[in-house]
Amino acid sequence: MKIKIQREELVEYDVASQEGSTLLEVLNFIKTKVDPTLTYSSGCRSSVCGSCAMRANEKEVLACTYKPQDGDVIEPLKNVPLIRDLVVDMDKALEFNAKSKAWLNSCDTTPDVSEEAEKLNEVQSDCILCGSCYSACPVYAVNSEFKGPFSLTRVYKYVSDVRDADVKEKIDTVQSTGIWDCTLCNECTMVCPQDISSKADIEKLRMKSSQYGYMDPNFGNFGGGLSF
Amino acid sequence: MKNKVLVVGAGGAGLVAAINAHDNGSDVTILTKDYPTRSQTSMAQGGINAVLKHSENDSVEEHIANTLKSAAGIANEDEVTKMCSEAPNALEWLDNIGVQFSRTSDGKIAHRRLGGATGDRACYAQDYTGLKILHTLYDQVLKRGIEIKNDMFLLDILTTENKVSGVSVLNKRNGEIEIYEAPAVILATGGYARIYDKHSTNAVGTSGDGLAAAIRAGARVSDMEFVQFHPTALKNSSILISESARGAGGYLLNSKGERFVDELLPRDKVALAIHEEIAKGEDIFLDIRHLGEEFIDHELPQERKLAKLYENVDPVNDLIPIKPVAHYTMGGIEVSKDSQTIVSGLFACGECANHRVHGANRLGGNSLLELVVFGKEAGISASKFAQNTDDIKAASLDSNILDEISEYTNEIDFYELRESMGNMFYKNVGISRDKEALQESLNTVKEYLSKLPLMGVQDKSKIYNTNLIEFLEFKNMLELSRLVLKGALDREESRGAHFRSDYPVIDEAYSKHTIVDINGVVAS
Ligand SMILES: Cc1cc2nc3c(=O)[nH]c(=O)nc-3n(C[C@H](O)[C@H](O)[C@H](O)COP(=O)(O)OP(=O)(O)OC[C@H]3O[C@@H](n4cnc5c(N)ncnc54)[C@H](O)[C@@H]3O)c2cc1C
Ligand code: SF4
Ligand code: SF4
Ligand code: FES
Numbered sequence: 001m002k003i004k005i006q007r008e009e010l011v012e013y014d015v016a017s018q019e020g021s022t023l024l025e026v027l028n029f030i031k032t033k034v035d036p037t038l039t040y041s042s043g044c045r046s047s048v049c050g051s052c053a054m055r056a057n058e059k060e061v062l063a064c065t066y067k068p069q070d071g072d073v074i075e076p077l078k079n080v081p082l083i084r085d086l087v088v089d090m091d092k093a094l095e096f097n098a099k100s101k102a103w104l105n106s107c108d109t110t111p112d113v114s115e116e117a118e119k120l121n122e123v124q125s126d127c128i129l130c131g132s133c134y135s136a137c138p139v140y141a142v143n144s145e146f147k148g149p150f151s152l153t154r155v156y157k158y159v160s161d162v163r164d165a166d167v168k169e170k171i172d173t174v175q176s177t178g179i180w181d182c183t184l185c186n187e188c189t190m191v192c193p194q195d196i197s198s199k200a201d202i203e204k205l206r207m208k209s210s211q212y213g214y215m216d217p218n219f220g221n222f223g224g225g226l227s228f
Numbered sequence: 229m230k231n232k233v234l235v236v237g238a239g240g241a242g243l244v245a246a247i248n249a250h251d252n253g254s255d256v257t258i259l260t261k262d263y264p265t266r267s268q269t270s271m272a273q274g275g276i277n278a279v280l281k282h283s284e285n286d287s288v289e290e291h292i293a294n295t296l297k298s299a300a301g302i303a304n305e306d307e308v309t310k311m312c313s314e315a316p317n318a319l320e321w322l323d324n325i326g327v328q329f330s331r332t333s334d335g336k337i338a339h340r341r342l343g344g345a346t347g348d349r350a351c352y353a354q355d356y357t358g359l360k361i362l363h364t365l366y367d368q369v370l371k372r373g374i375e376i377k378n379d380m381f382l383l384d385i386l387t388t389e390n391k392v393s394g395v396s397v398l399n400k401r402n403g404e405i406e407i408y409e410a411p412a413v414i415l416a417t418g419g420y421a422r423i424y425d426k427h428s429t430n431a432v433g434t435s436g437d438g439l440a441a442a443i444r445a446g447a448r449v450s451d452m453e454f455v456q457f458h459p460t461a462l463k464n465s466s467i468l469i470s471e472s473a474r475g476a477g478g479y480l481l482n483s484k485g486e487r488f489v490d491e492l493l494p495r496d497k498v499a500l501a502i503h504e505e506i507a508k509g510e511d512i513f514l515d516i517r518h519l520g521e522e523f524i525d526h527e528l529p530q531e532r533k534l535a536k537l538y539e540n541v542d543p544v545n546d547l548i549p550i551k552p553v554a555h556y557t558m559g560g561i562e563v564s565k566d567s568q569t570i571v572s573g574l575f576a577c578g579e580c581a582n583h584r585v586h587g588a589n590r591l592g593g594n595s596l597l598e599l600v601v602f603g604k605e606a607g608i609s610a611s612k613f614a615q616n617t618d619d620i621k622a623a624s625l626d627s628n629i630l631d632e633i634s635e636y637t638n639e640i641d642f643y644e645l646r647e648s649m650g651n652m653f654y655k656n657v658g659i660s661r662d663k664e665a666l667q668e669s670l671n672t673v674k675e676y677l678s679k680l681p682l683m684g685v686q687d688k689s690k691i692y693n694t695n696l697i698e699f700l701e702f703k704n705m706l707e708l709s710r711l712v713l714k715g716a717l718d719r720e721e722s723r724g725a726h727f728r729s730d731y732p733v734i735d736e737a738y739s740k741h742t743i744v745d746i747n748g749v750v751a752s
Contacts, residue, residue, distance in 0.1 A: 020540065022537070022538070031643075031694075031695075032643040032647075033643075036643070036685070036686045036687050036695040037686065037687040037689065037695060039692050039693075039694050040694075041262070041266075041694075042432055043262065043266045043267075043268070043270075043431045043432060043433065044268070044270060044271050044431050045431075045432070045465065045467060046271065046467050046468075046534065048270050048271055048356070048359055049265070049266045049267070049268075049270045049271070049431065050265060050266060050270075051262065051263075051266045065537060083401055083691065083692050084689070084691045084692040085692075087692050089401070090263060090378075091378060094263070097367070097370055098370040098373075101371075102367060102370070103326070103367035103368060103370060103371040104324075104325055104326035104364075104367070104368075106324055106325070107324075110320075110323060110324050112334075112335035112336065113323075113329075113331055113335055114331065114335040115331045115332065115333055115335065117331075117335075118328060118329070118330065118331045121328070122328055122354070125328040125353075125356075125360050125363070126356060126359070127363070128265070128270070128359065129263075129265045129363070154367070158326065158367075161326060163323075163324070163326060164326075
């Protein structure tokens with residue numbers, strides 16, 4: 001089996017001995033036996049730490065779960081600054097969690113969380129912050145300040161939590177460069193290893209926003225027709 | 229500067245410490261070799277122990293008693309009492325900040341039973357307890373605006389006259405050494421079970437860097453010989469198959485299809501039984517086929533996914549090949565009652581520290597609890613310490629390890645030695661040990677240490693040089709391996725996770741801690 005890895009240039013490796021292995025095992029083989037300069041990140045090896053997200057044939061995968069095939073082309077994530085080979089700088093992407101206030105504002109007294117209330121946002125709390133959705137999102141090509149799929153999913157997680165004392169603050173925060181900038185293209189959903197749909201979460205946040213009196217600004221513009 | 233606290237490591241322990249130091253008025257910076265959410269804490273599945281108000285047929289006293297029993301006589305009763313009594317508060321705090329715990333039908337945090345517990349005591353968040361705790365802590369760190377420096381590899385702790393003055397780190401992104409000054413430093417860098425290389429459930433970076441740096445700075449470590457083996461990891465990948473598979477009625481079988489041990493005994497006993505079968509030439513399997521597809525998909529979906537992916541077997545129809553592997557390191561940096569080491573201003577918490585609560589064998593679910601309880605203690609203590617320190621010394625670097633390494637000749641491939649050391653540790657310093665095997669391993673480790681200058685790194689780039697990082701980790705692992713072996717050789721008895729086939733029983737003369745400084749065993 002031959003795979004190509006995007007480094008400074010595209011480099012082909014023959015890894016016939018690694019048939020049936022995960023991509024991460026193949027990378028480890030190359031690193032320790034063939035070329036110690038190959039650079040990538042990994043941690044848990046079991047799809048829960050989010051370190052090893054990259055792209056295989058232009059689709060985001062976790063290297064520790066993806067089984068490579070002959071002819072695969074492996075590249076780093078998109079929309080984030082490249083550091084080296086398959087390692088990217090996630091600092092700015094992660095900052096959107098803070099910019100979106102994706103955390104719980106504590107209550108004075110904690111309500112009991114019912115089983116149903118817990119299930120409401122259980123899947124959103126499965127996010128491993130791998131950044132796959134961020135890499136797949138087309139909005140960044142035109143808007144680098146978009147708060148983005150994983151941050152907005154996280155906001156939804158807290159907004160729908162019965163323990164949060166100040167939902168409005170978060171809804172206010174995601175109005176600009178947030179929920180309305182999403183094109184609802186669903187690319188994020190297609191690549192999430194944890195079966196999270198940020199698109200669906202963004203739609204739910206839009207609904208919540210209307211409860212707080214916000215309107216779709218795009219809709220307003222088209223309707224009014226005077227602002228341009 | 230007077231109220232500055234540096235936290236090194238951003239797993240559960242580091243984040244809890246950072247939050248508490250911040251909330252007690254300190255200016256906190258977190259330094260970590262990855263990103264916080266990539267820490268090993270994300271991997272914990274089983275749960276976190278706490279007796280809560282609604283717990284039935286359970287009590288804090290039982291929690292204490294179970295912990296002490298499992299510890300086989302060398303835990304500190306006061307510290308265990310502190311941890312177990314604080315557990316309900318710790319859980320309440322986690323619940324208040326938004327951890328998505330699984331719930332009972334009446335809205336209470338759900339409990340399940342883990343090995344060695346007399347009650348259903350482990351609070352859990354589906355199969356993702358560690359992940360959800362870690363991410364919630366991370367969100368709280370962001371909420372407070374605490375500074376996080378990602379991709380910073382701890383090199384050394386800087387001291388003057390046995391007082392902390394800061395740390396030196398390698399900035400992975402540009403290859404430069406940076407110095408951070410502070411009167412108080414908290415180490416929360418995790419354990420060292422990767423000395424067993426691929427025979428470990430641990431995340432790849434679990435190389436004990438913090439322990440090695442602490443030792444070099446004059447601190448002491450203790451109980452290094454106690455390494456817990458988990459009975460059921462996948463045979464090829466060493467990925468953990470949760471205890472819940474056996475809890476649900478899974479069998480352990482040998483190649484002849486025979487059961488050979490009561491699957492519900494504590495971890496050390498089951499691991500030893502498997503080890504003995506393997507020594508006879510048997511392959512060992514976990515069998516959950518009889519539980520049925522519906523049950524497996526509902527109750528053990530993660531296990532099915534992992535077995536298919538990493539072992540190419542479907543547990544609904546096939547046996548799962550398993551082996552016991554290194555899982556948790558009880559040994560750690562020696563700390564006093566305020567989580568401080570003997571180096572003034574240096575604190576430690578989490579798996580890298582030894583708060584003497586696990587003794588010779590840790591109880592499942594107590595590690596996540598430990599890092600919340602003692603992470604808080606370390607954060608508060610360090611914060612107080614920083615605020616009360618007046619004579620702040622400037623930190624400086626007296627030698628540069630990277631310059632040294634650049635002189636190394638690179639004749640020997642350290643990746644090969646890392647692998648052979650892991651294999652040797654699994655064989656000789658694993659579940660069963662004896663004098664001869666330990667001595668042989670110690671000789672090998674010493675030989676490797678002396679050959680470090682013949683190793684080195686092939687990658688000369690300054691940018692994100694993981695070849696260099698892995699070499700620094702290997703060096704740390706070698707330094708710690710020597711201390712593990714020293715402890716294991718000196719302890720001529722069998723206790724908890726330390727089983728000496730040449731001294732198969734417990735010996736009261738050894739009811740003490742093995743405390744080591746850089747020169748060897750110094751006290752108990
Ligand atoms: C598969 C698995 C399942 C587990 N299940 C459970 C369970 O169900 N219940 C339970 O109680 N326990 C469980 N444990 C144990 C528990 O998860 C760990 O003991 C605990 O998470 C350790 O937390 P920590 O914060 O001390 O370290 P870690 O989470 O390992 O974090 C260490 C941090 O230090 C950083 N670091 C390390 N070296 C350096 C350096 N040189 N420079 C800078 N930063 C550095 C790392 O990047 C990381 O951020 C499990 C462990 C494993 C492996
Ligand atoms: S939402 Fe999914 S794809 Fe996006 S960061 Fe989280 S786990 Fe990764
Ligand atoms: S649905 Fe929205 S967030 Fe998701 S990829 Fe498309 S534009 Fe981005
Ligand atoms: S290594 Fe952790 S997700 Fe792949």
